[in-house]
Amino acid sequence: MEHFSLAAIGLGLIVLGIGMGIGKIGQGAMEAMARQPEISSKIQTAMIIVAALIEGAGLFALVLTWLLG
Template identity: 70%
Template sequence: MEAMSFTAVGLGIIVLGAGLGIGKIGQAAIESMSRQPEMSSKIQTAMIVAAALIEGVSLFAIVVAWLVD
């Protein structure tokens, strides 16, 4: 039972970290687009790629957390 609570805490930390990371990327992208509107399409593409990488890493971390349990 105790291992299950450690897994839940680990999963919560993973989700929290992914959410904060994607939020930080979004914030930086919006600030960059407001400064240079002509570059918004390139900034948006880079933002989507970075968010996808963060989601991929968090998915692997969730799988590892379940396998360790």
């Protein structure tokens, strides 16, 4: 029973980290677009790519935690 609670804590921390990471990406991208609106399409493309990489790593961590839990 203890393994399930540890897995639940791990899953919660992973989801929290993913949300915080994507939030920081969005914040930085919005600030950069406000400073230089002429390159906002390039910034948006880079933001989407980085967010997808974070979600992929987070999904891998979620599956691994679930399998080990």
